[in-house]
Amino acid sequence: MIDLREIINSFTKEQQQNFVSYLHKKNKRKDAKNVQLVHLLINSEASSKEICIQLYRKDNKVAFHALRKRLFQSLIDFTANSSLKEENSIDIQLIKFILSARTFLQKEQYEVGYKILEKAEIIANEHQLFSILTEIYHTKIEYTHHISTLNIDDLIEKFKENQKQHQLEEYLNIAYAKIRILLNQVNHQHKIIDIKSMIKEVLEESSITISDSLSFKSLYQIIEITNISSSQNYEYWNIEPFLLETYEILKHHKSKDKQLYYHIKVLYVIANTLFRNKKFLASLNYLDLMNLYMHKNSNKYFKEFHLKYRLLLALNHNYIQNQDFAINQLTPFINKKNIDIVSQLDIYLSLIVFYSQQKKYKESQRLFSKFYHTDKWYIEKAGIYWTIKKSILEILLQIDIGNIDIVDSRILSFKRNYFKHLKEIKQERVITYLKLVETYYKNPEIVTSDAFHKKVEDSFDWIERKKEDIFIMSFFAWLKAKMTKQDVYLVTLDLINS
Known part of the structure; x- marks a missing residue:
C-alpha cells in the first residue's frame, strides 16, 4: 500500500x-x-x-x-x-516553440517557423537540453530546402555533435544506474564486487571525460560515482582535489540555476569529503553554501536535505570541541516521527559516539535500546557497513559500562556474522582491531605494557594522518585511550590534529 x-x-x-x-x-x-x-x-x-x-x-x-x-x-x-x-517551465516552453514552428512550416510560412526554431535552439543550447535539440535539428533539416540561406552541412554537423553529447549523457546515466545497483548489492546482499575497477571499466568504455560540455546532471553523476568508488576503501583524501576542481566547472555552468537539486547534492558530497579528511572549517563553509541553496525557491528542497545537513553540521562541530552544540543539533530528532529512517539511524549512532566521548554512558545505552531490530533488518535498511559500525560501537560501549557477559556474546556474534565478509572485502584491519579490543577486555591490566604497545604497533600497516579516515581514527582513539589511560575525546582530538 x-x-x-x-x-x-x-x-x-x-x-x-x-x-x-x-x-x-x-x-x-x-x-x-x-x-x-x-x-x-x-x-x-x-x-x-x-x-x-x-x-x-x-x-x-x-x-x-x-x-x-x-x-x-x-x-x-x-x-x-x-x-x-516550476522546474520544467523551460522544457515546456521549448516544446511549445517546436510545435508552433512545425505548424507554421507545414503552412509554408517558413521564415516565421525558422525564426521560432532559432530562438528555441539558443535557449536549448544554454540549458544543454540535448533531447529537445534533437527535435529542433530534425525539424530544421527536414525543411532546409525551403530556405536558401541555410547550409545543410552545418546543420548536419550540429545534429551529429548534439547526438554525441546526448549519447554520452545517456551512457553516463546507464553507468550511474548500474553502479548504484551494484552498490546496493554490496551493502544489502553481502556481495563482493571490486567497485573501483568496475567504475573505471564502465567510464573507459563510454570514453567519458570531464568538461563543461557535459550537462550539470552528468557532472553530478560523475562526482557521485567517484564518491562511491573512494568510500568503499575510505580513500576520501584521494577524491578531494577532483571534487573541488569539478565544482569550479559547476559553479559557472550555464544551467546551474536550473539544477538546484543536483547542486545541493554536490555541495553535500564535498562537505562530507572534507569532513572525512578532517578539514572541518572548509567542510562548514560548504555546509553554509548547502544551507543557502536549501532555502532557495521557497525552501523547495529544505525538508529533503535538512537531516543530512544537520548531521554533518553536528559531526564537524563535535571534532572542533563544540560537543554541546553538536548534541543539541541532533537531539530534537531522537523520537521524531515520519522522518527518513536511514538518516535517523545515523543520528542515533552519532549521538551514541558523542555521549560516549563525554562518558555519558547512560545516554548512550538509552539510545542503543532503540536498536531492537535484527542485524538483518539493519543491513536491509542502512547497509552492511553501517551495521558493522553499530556492532563494534556496542561492544566498546558494553566494555566501558562493564557488562562483561554481554560483551562475550556480542564479540562471538560479530565473529560469526562478519569476519568472513571482512576478509573477502580485504578489511582485515577491522578483524585485527576487534581482536586487540578482545585482548584488552579479557586482560585489562596488560594494555599499558610495552609488549601490548608493540603488538598494536606491529598489527597495522599505518598510513599518514591526512589519508586516514576520521571514523577509523576515532575507533582507534578508544583503544589508545585505554593504553595511555587518557580521556578518549582528548586522545581523539590529538590523533586528528597531531
Missing part, C-alpha cells in the same frame, strides 16, 4: 497548504472527505483503521480505499502541475 502520509509529509508547509487549496478548488461537493484525510495524515499519528473510523464513524474499508485512491491521483496531478509551473 502506498504511504500517503509519507508523501504528504515530504512536502513543505507551503506545498501542503497549496495542495489543500488545490483540493478545495477541485471538489464539487462540500462534504468531500479528501481535505479531512489530508489534515489527519499531517496532524495525527493515527493508524489507517483509526482514521477510517474518524472519517466514516465506522470501519468502512471499501469507502476508505476509494478515498485513498482518489487522493493519490490528486497528489499525482498536483505534483505534476507544480513541476510544470
Whole structure:
C-alpha cells in the first residue's frame, strides 16, 4: 500500500497548504472527505483503521480505499502541475516553440517557423537540453530546402555533435544506474564486487571525460560515482582535489540555476569529503553554501536535505570541541516521527559516539535500546557497513559500562556474522582491531605494557594522518585511550590534529 502520509509529509508547509487549496478548488461537493484525510495524515499519528473510523464513524474499508485512491491521483496531478509551473517551465516552453514552428512550416510560412526554431535552439543550447535539440535539428533539416540561406552541412554537423553529447549523457546515466545497483548489492546482499575497477571499466568504455560540455546532471553523476568508488576503501583524501576542481566547472555552468537539486547534492558530497579528511572549517563553509541553496525557491528542497545537513553540521562541530552544540543539533530528532529512517539511524549512532566521548554512558545505552531490530533488518535498511559500525560501537560501549557477559556474546556474534565478509572485502584491519579490543577486555591490566604497545604497533600497516579516515581514527582513539589511560575525546582530538 502506498504511504500517503509519507508523501504528504515530504512536502513543505507551503506545498501542503497549496495542495489543500488545490483540493478545495477541485471538489464539487462540500462534504468531500479528501481535505479531512489530508489534515489527519499531517496532524495525527493515527493508524489507517483509526482514521477510517474518524472519517466514516465506522470501519468502512471499501469507502476508505476509494478515498485513498482518489487522493493519490490528486497528489499525482498536483505534483505534476507544480513541476510544470516550476522546474520544467523551460522544457515546456521549448516544446511549445517546436510545435508552433512545425505548424507554421507545414503552412509554408517558413521564415516565421525558422525564426521560432532559432530562438528555441539558443535557449536549448544554454540549458544543454540535448533531447529537445534533437527535435529542433530534425525539424530544421527536414525543411532546409525551403530556405536558401541555410547550409545543410552545418546543420548536419550540429545534429551529429548534439547526438554525441546526448549519447554520452545517456551512457553516463546507464553507468550511474548500474553502479548504484551494484552498490546496493554490496551493502544489502553481502556481495563482493571490486567497485573501483568496475567504475573505471564502465567510464573507459563510454570514453567519458570531464568538461563543461557535459550537462550539470552528468557532472553530478560523475562526482557521485567517484564518491562511491573512494568510500568503499575510505580513500576520501584521494577524491578531494577532483571534487573541488569539478565544482569550479559547476559553479559557472550555464544551467546551474536550473539544477538546484543536483547542486545541493554536490555541495553535500564535498562537505562530507572534507569532513572525512578532517578539514572541518572548509567542510562548514560548504555546509553554509548547502544551507543557502536549501532555502532557495521557497525552501523547495529544505525538508529533503535538512537531516543530512544537520548531521554533518553536528559531526564537524563535535571534532572542533563544540560537543554541546553538536548534541543539541541532533537531539530534537531522537523520537521524531515520519522522518527518513536511514538518516535517523545515523543520528542515533552519532549521538551514541558523542555521549560516549563525554562518558555519558547512560545516554548512550538509552539510545542503543532503540536498536531492537535484527542485524538483518539493519543491513536491509542502512547497509552492511553501517551495521558493522553499530556492532563494534556496542561492544566498546558494553566494555566501558562493564557488562562483561554481554560483551562475550556480542564479540562471538560479530565473529560469526562478519569476519568472513571482512576478509573477502580485504578489511582485515577491522578483524585485527576487534581482536586487540578482545585482548584488552579479557586482560585489562596488560594494555599499558610495552609488549601490548608493540603488538598494536606491529598489527597495522599505518598510513599518514591526512589519508586516514576520521571514523577509523576515532575507533582507534578508544583503544589508545585505554593504553595511555587518557580521556578518549582528548586522545581523539590529538590523533586528528597531531
